[in-house]
Amino acid sequence: MSYEPKMAAALSGATMAQLAHWRKPPPKGEPILRPELSPDKPILYSFRDIVALRTCVKLRNDASLQKIRKALDTLRVDLGERQHLSEYQLVSDGSTIYLVAPDQAVDLVKRRGHTVIAEMVDVLRPFYRNGRSIPDLFEPRDHVRVVPGVRGGEPVIAGTRIPSAEVAALVRDGIAPERIDDFYAGVSREAALDAADFANYVDSYQPVREAA
Structure with a gap:
């Protein structure tokens, strides 16, 4: 990864x-x-x-x-x-x-x-x-994990191989967290919220672009 x-x-x-x-x-x-x-x-x-x-x-x-x-x-x-x-x-x-x-x-x-x-x-x-607050490396959120042997260390939903970024993308696209299970079986509302929260945290490191 x-x-x-x-x-x-x-x-x-x-x-x-x-x-x-x-x-x-x-x-x-x-x-x-x-x-x-x-x-x-x-x-x-x-x-x-x-x-x-x-x-x-x-x-x-x-x-x-x-x-x-x-x-x-x-x-x-x-x-x-x-x-x-x-x-x-x-x-x-x-x-x-x-x-x-x-x-x-x-x-x-x-x-x-x-x-x-x-x-x-x-x-x-x-x-x-x-x-x-810098999160635990292997457990950046309660329902998000970083496991070197799973998908090469890409953050995933705990207990699955589902990339947390893909779940976060659905939430950002307007899919209700409780409906994420329709797209990824077994992903709870809480896991979807954690994925979205972690994605927001990651994006907070994006450099601010100054106006021209």
């Missing part, structure tokens, strides 16, 4: 501007996250990219972009860790950023490479960013 920038933003909590900025490499070094599937137009993110982006968004709550870049430089260059960013648990306590392993943590910013103790943070759970 591939995710266009708007869906990647909605599932990760990053803004469209952040996604664009994080794709660009600094004068010296590497970009924070280069989309795994297609870094050039059309830009397409992988599911692993979404997990990594959520990590970056959570780090940004407590750390400057400069610290994040420094931490990733330590991770990739000093420690030689070149796996996809989603493979690593990175957390911040406000003063530094740690690489967390099951039995230890490594300071990536203040005391680069030193083993320390840090608290684990689950980036898949809901969190807040700039007053916005």
